[in-house]
Amino acid sequence: MNSLSPRPRLLFFQWDHAPNKAASGFLTLQMNLHVKCLAQFFDVTVISHDCDFDQVCDRHQPDLVLFEAGYRSHGSRRIRIDNTRAHPGIPRLGLHNGDPWCDRRAGFWADMDDWGVETAFAIGTATPAYMPDQADRIFVWPNFIDPDMFRFRGQAKVIPVMLTGQSGPLYPWRSAVYQTLAQHYPSLITPAFRYEDAGARRLLAGQAYADALSASWVSPSCGTMGHELVRKHLEIPGAGCLLVTERTPVLEAAGFRDGENCVFATPSDVVEKIDALMADPERMLRITRAGHTLVAGRHTLHHRRQIRDWFDLHQTLGSGQRIVQPGPFAPLKAVAVASARHHGHLPATGLDRLALQKAHGHLAKNELARARQQFEAALAYVPYLPEAKLGLALCDLAENRPDEAFRRLSALIRVTITEYGASRPDPAEWALCLLALMASGREAEAIALRYRYPSAGHAGLARVKGVLDQVASDDDRAVVGASIGSGSIHPTTPAMTQAIDRELAAFMARRGEGSGRHPVRVGQRSLVALDRLLRIMPVGTLRPRLPPAPGFGYLIALRDALGRKLLPPSGRRLARRMALRIHGSRTRHESRP
Template identity: 45%
Template sequence: MNRKADHRKPRLVFFQWDHQPNANAAGYLLLHMQQQVKCLETHFDVIVVNRDCDYAEICDRYEPDLTLFESGYRSHGSHRIKIANTNAHITVPKLGLHNADAWCDRRAGFLSDMEHWGIETYFAIATMAPEYMPAVKDNLFVWPNFIDPEVYRDYGQQKIIPVTLTGQAYGLYPWRQTIFPIFRDRYPCLVSPQHAYESKLASQLLSGEAYARALNASLVAPTCGTMGGEIVRKHFEIPGAKSCLVTERTAAVEAAGFVDMENCVFVDSSNAVEKLDYLFAHPDDIRRITAAGYSLVHSRHTLTHRPQIYQWFMLNKGLEVGEKIIQSGPFGELTKVRRTSMQESVHIVGEARDRALLKQGDLLLQQGRVEDAKHCYERCLDFVSYLPEAKFRLALCALQEGDADRASGLLVELVKVTITDYGALDPDPVEWAYFLLALICRGHFKQARRLRDFYPSLFHEEIRRAHLVIAQLGGSADAVAPRSYGRDRKSVHQVPDRTDSEWLVWFTDILERCQRHDLSNGLRLAAFGGSAAGENMTSPHFKADAGLRLRLYSGIDGLMVKLRLNGMRPNVPPLPEFRYLWHLARGLIPQSQRGSFRRIQMALSRPSRSKHP
């Protein structure tokens, strides 16, 4: 396709997931995706590609000036598209879009996608994303939530609803859990049901204009930004529809320009009733605050006020050696500065409740107070039941307690989320490294050694150390592993800063706690005594992992390699806990017949019923 001579806007190809497949999904989810495209169209000629495709062919066809890749979404039924040949057209700049909550358990999948697609600069819709992905925060910018002013506006509705309560109010929303019952028990309220995103009833929830009109007919509507202190769309939708925003005071909300009793109302459990009673008794004040909130949102937070991706594109075109791009704040503009300057992007830090608990737990674990540390990490799961950082740290606690099986189970769950549920090409590097270590702690050394290079492009300092342990315990000539094999893959996890010697002391202690005394002695001898530990291969612990079932899995995988059928091998380790044989069989069955295969598999997995009572 030739570029038209009168083409004025730069052309952007947006590789967006196919968000249409799930007809039962909440309507507002699909609207959000459509509004993102509409926002991009403010500055770009946008071509949306939401099917499996070849990047080179797409670039040849559309000749884009910029490409944007959606990634890290927590599906809710949407289809994650596959994109081949992303190493083509290297002159076309590429950006990643983390279109998810900052704490999402698909972050490792996002980082894997970015690595394999050759993308080094990212945007996120969550203002707290840099706090949750510190490894990439220097290359991470915020493209924050916004409203479509054609939908969220003043419809002139009569204010017949005192309070409207919408949105989820479970553990992720502690402020709502406290405030919603207070309001519901004291004031007449319009209460929207709390259907899950994937529920068949989710499609019945108010969305779009109907939702905006309900807000427009309400005097006040409360919302919060979750335990993470985030800015969610409701923060803008409520005042954007000319209702008075009642919310929790957070740094993100204040960064957006909200000021208590000027354009919104900040409340907590101690003053919520007092403030609302005052507002209802002073209608002039509530009208003033509502009008100011409406003015703030429509002057700063509509889709026309989100030029950050366009700004990056324009700045990057003229970026010179020795310059970098920074963002003045989560809602701020992007600018160029010298790399030698002290200026960095301004991020919001220190507000998220789970981050505080993780830090507290880390300090307790460092002091050897494992039970207290576990309590902190488990409290994080009360907010987000799937939080990867909390589960990973609980695996570390299990190792400290000598429970290698428990640690391995937690790490298997984490790896499966990324490579099976999300479909990434490889897992988080730190999770993979510690899974290998947990295998060794269970006495499954041979499996750990076989799996050492299962993900050959996955590099990280912790993987190097796991490889070092495997080499030393196996008596390998490569017992002194190189510092790294390539560029370290970014991880969602932060591990204690230790030297190799300190780390080896720590792991030998873990082996002792897991009752692997021969391995501990062998590693201590190899690491600090200068001799190999190959003689440990004959120990009972090494023999214990050579069971028929594990050998069967490894043998089948090895046969696939010998027959040069690598393209048909599952992207999961050849172990029963990863359902290797199921994935292998599924891969060998044509796409058209997989529905029947799935039904057979489900039938076989059901417990049999006895013919006798």
């Protein structure tokens, strides 16, 4: 690129991450690092407040728009952006700033639909494998470091082992290795605060964290049970410290080699390997320097130009071409559509994925007890994992427990609609939720709700709607447009298809026998009437997006919306604390090491 030519103007709609300064300040540093990287290749303007898209674009005249979404908030605020359908000629991308297994992924794709975004970049190298039905729409923008902060200083090593970062079920390798190393070596151990805890402000962050790594001989890290590339994989060698880690495909793709620029170890041999290096400091230093050279040469903010690659290719893309990414760290390229060339995404090797694969195999064979065991095994790694919860709901339906299936599925929908703030739920979850209503005799509610989210598009959902259309009365035959949704985070497995086939057939059989036809309950009528009233009143913004039916928490959402409208900030905080005491707080732990 000619240094004298103007850089393309990028308008970056980023969440308001400033609240994290009160606790986990390093999260704010990471978000700022995203901006610093983009600024290497674009003239960046950041918008992190509620705004009107049309007005902002008129003011800044961007060449490209990037929307951040999908973050599992620890204090950061999802901004409101109105009129996003304006300026359709400006290329736009999404940025999935979250873990591949996050329960905000359905909200991310709902945002993409609302904002007219077809293509997304993800910071997680495993994200495409975690959403295979969406993988062709996803490019990877892998983690990186700032070389101004993480560099080889050549300072004296005074700390044998530095143990830092989260541990627990999400980090099985790290948890086992940390415990072993802490028993065998003098170690600098940092506490593992939750990100939203006030105590997190005491953690080493920024330059102090980099200095501590530089003064350490060894620091271990892993990529979670999902075998991801996390920042610590790059920060440790980038600061001139020896990386000890788990061997995974993504690390090998990133250029890490055992005994050359890092050490691959298991909990059973980690002490033996470090002992050997401690006895040969020259070899240890050689491996450490090679690790730094790898990171400095391939994994800094100067090397993460994938978004700029996409922009440049998009500007000259021919009608018979598409853009692909040969590998997670490879430059993007244009290929002929006829070549059938796809992205070179890495396969899913995460422990939760392996458990889910086994579970669906058992489910397809109707081995329900074994399937449940594997779904629960996946939840042991990530308690909020949507795929495992949906899998358990499939087991519930197969065991003729539709009320339990509805409870699980409605809880997933509340997370996406209420906790994240999306305009629609995941369409596969919504399809199964309607099926659960139908199976539990709440046919009238399912009919009334089938078009609650017209933008939710999914083959299974279309089939459920089609059956409900057949049995709806003339009064219920609303005229609606075609679904415009982009699909589900859940792959269409044989077990899901079998469940939809089975439940629809059973539903029609019950109707043929004259059973299963229950009138609309009084509670349902009242909620529908209230919902219609809120829709036409000037306070329409208070209208919950949740379905107006028992079991979805519609009235709770309305109460919370009224509280936000009427209470001052201090009152909202008090109400939130009271609600947490009454209902119990949800775990909000997510991997951002």
